[in-house]
Amino acid sequence: MTSRNSIWWKLPGVVIWMTAVGLLAAGYTSGFGLFFALLGVVAAFALAGSLEALPIRLSRVWLVAAGAMGITIGISWFLRGNSSVVSLLGSEVVYAITEAENWFMGVLCWLAPVLLSARRYSMFLTLEAASLVGIFSSVLAAHRDGSIHRPFFLTDWLLERNYDPMPFFLGAGALLGILLVVWMLSRSSAKRTLLDPALLIAMIVALFLFLPDGKLRQLSAFAGGAGGSEKDKKEQQHHGGQGGKGEEKQDQGQNQDPNPSSGEGRKSFPVAVVSLHDDYQPPYGTFYFRQDTLSNYNGRRLVRDASGKLDTDVGMPFPAEPIEVPLRDRADVAKGGKERLAHRLRTTVALMTPHSKPFGLIDVAKLEPAPNPDAKRFERAYKVESIVLDADFGTLLNRSLGSENWTPEMWHHYTDVPEDGRYREIAEQAKLLLPAHLRGIPIAQALAIKFWMDKNTTYNLNVPQVDEDADPVASFLFGDRNGYCVHLAHSAVYLFRTLGVPARVSVGYAVGSRQRGDGSTILIRNGDAHAWPEVYVRDLGWVVLDITPEKVITPPQEEKVDQDLQRMLGEMARQTPGSPKEENPPAGDGDLRKALAEALQGLSKAMVPVILFTLLALYLMKFWRRMEPRFCSPSRLPVASYRATLDSLADLGFYRDYGTSREAFAKRLAPQAPEMVDLTNLHMQAALGAAVPKVGREKYLALSAAVARQAGQGIQWWRRVLGVLHPLSWWKVS
């Protein structure tokens, strides 16, 4: 006992758990939260060690842990949701406090009861193992499609053959998990239960089936526009896959829960190359490539306009032939050349990962097909003619908002906001930032809101994921104001609209103009995915009014673009197609994961009759064992009647423990069921004596019935019913 409790014995467990929790937390929280998560592991081991010796019921421990977790969640909910606390302490402080509290208590409240239970009952070792396997596997699952930092040789051979590497990563996770389980089971000499392997298998199947699938659905839902409309299956896979899609990658990349994927651990990869046919510097310092836009407030959040009449500047298919995009106002500006506010710019986009819809430098006026310069390297290419803005904010101030051609319905569409007075409050507060003479000007008001948000929000990737159905704004704006582009863009649009400024959220990629360097090629990487707010300025159309918070907890991707790579890819994109290569290699199109899921689903369907049959067989077995003494031969009687009695005792929860003799078991039951002693003696005499005792069948049956009746007396009726229904109660009888 003493040696088992020494720190050296526990050290491997502490290290393994710290590794697991560290991996998990690193993806979700800041360094501060990570530190407290690790502290939670140590505290959990200490607590479990000190509770181990005390006679505390496990159910109490679990209840207390659940209660503590509830209180923790309540406190952080209060802190984050209370704007007066946030403004008093500052959003970073509130964030740090709540993260530390949540992670520390979360780890403690889960791990300590698990550890304690596992030390009491070997069955709970499975739970401990399952937690570990779950953590490791989900972390590995985040590596699917090679979207994150990894040794490339691990998956490139799979990707080349068009296989999804995710099942292999998951397999590695599962293997790691099995090794862990073996370690955990071997460290205890306690006897194993049959449940362990079964649980383990179920867990691995669940990991394969549910975890990645759920992720895919989330990703693809975003990919098709926030509302989650129709999209083809191929697309879905690839969205989950190469993460080519624009904003959802940014939206969700950091939220791919288990993750080294966000923050510093993430490895970026190129998704597209854009060649400028002419030199251009955007006035706001960033190239915005719009792919989609969300403008329809559906009562909960902004979604894509489903009517097809609005937002006609997005949502085009890839061009098979030239497509003209109606740009009502801006086209005129580009034509009229008195003061240069905008001009036409031609670009070529070569996609390196699959996308569902084309994107282009704002605003796209025309799409034209282009040959794929290198089918091996690029998915497809197309030409874009954009009308790009030259005007900066200063020149916008004297302009009015919205289009002259807009109907009242359209106005309403672009200014519809939740009926919540708090937006108005913030908007009015923001307006106060303006000098008095500017407060009446709509564009100035919009700018005021931008400045207010720059000042009062914190850029932070480690915040809960934006659910596709949930409103990303209220909890952000009236809470701790920690968030990333999706939160910022939506909040800004709500606030703009509150003041009557027509606004919408656009999604796509944003590349800083410094990244372009001095070449004519812009390399777009997965990390450049972005969402931003836009307002409609008369004659100019939709103008980006992005929010750039002053306070940044997790900086967005800072990695410098490799200029050589950028130039090289640009040259490749400009090449004319060489010998035509097959666009879609037919070989190995099999998505291994999908095939596996189908196989497992088929298997689970087949399992139903198998399980039913097994159940029936078990009940039959149970029934036969109980009835056997009435029919068996006299020589078999001592064994059969004794076994039937043991079975009925098992139904009531009485089992002979390993190493206890039959006589000792009978003696234990004797106060309640004295006949058990006689029956045991008869049985033992028949089994180990020289001759079978000459006792009639009635005597055996009477003894057996008496024991069952007496033993059941002190037990509640429902417990007895459960025992009778238990198909496997006889399994452990020995």
Add this chain to the structure above:
Amino acid sequence: MDPSTTPAPHPLTPAAEVARVLGSRLRAAIKGRDEVINLILTALFADGHVLLEDYPGSGKTTLAKALGESITDPNGNHIAAFRRVQFTPDLLPSDITGVSIFDPPTGRFEFRPGPIFAHVLLADEINRTSPKVQSAMLESMAEKQVTVDNVTYPLDQLFFVIATQNPRDLAGTYPLPVAQLDRFLFKINMDYIDRESEVEVLNTRRERRSAPSGRLVSRDEVIVARQLIEQYVYVHPLINHCLVDTARNLRSHKKVLQGLSTRSLVLMIPALQSMAMLAGRDYVSPQDIHYLAPYVFGHRLVIAPGAGDMKKVVHECLAEPLEHLTRMTLAGQSPVPAPPADNFPAGPVN
């Protein structure tokens, strides 16, 4: 009752009666030692000897004396009922075996038997005497005979030794080596008796001073009981499997330096039979093994220093074979595992 339906008395009944009489007399003489009494009776019926490890004044003389005095010998030869020998370092073998003395009238040497010629011999503090005396003592225990001047004199068939040694106060002793400990069937560690029993010892000191009246047991009855037990208490083959498996476990146990001899297993069988008879059974049950194993095996093992409790090691090695044996009782008609097939070489042997 119709005589034809009256079941014939069980062949073990006389043995049980002897055990009952002896047990009740011993329990009357010694309070709070029922377990030791049971073990001593077991050893008596199993024809083995007992080593008590205890402290002075724990009632072992009383016990041995009560046992000796409960066994009469109507044929009345020279064998005493009970003898007690206090072993000291200067004791000589002849002090216990007896000596041949020259008898002038006949002109011959005549053998004068020593205290060893008794039904029940209490060898007090056997580890205090020299190895020479110990070995003479042990020959008599194993062979039931003494040899003086090259003449061998048989001891009585009943000959039963209760030896004692003090577990502490070991200065100037000659501890018995394992080979000699092997001669004892049981080694019993006695502890202080419980409070109620001790009070009762004080309360009943006067009554217990005089030997209890009532039925005695004759020497022949004990001998017959031994034979009956050997014959009629059934030892299932599974019991033997269990014993062998336990011994093998013990031999391979990493804390055991020297394992069990085969002889100790052979000696175990009559002990188990006696135990079963005392428990009123005519078959050996797993719980007999569980109960007796530490007493029979404990002093025959050499355990690595610091390994801790001997009893724990024995029970560790016993658990699995015993559980197997217990489970086999539910296995049905032929619980005896088939012996492994003989491995004769299939082809020609070069």
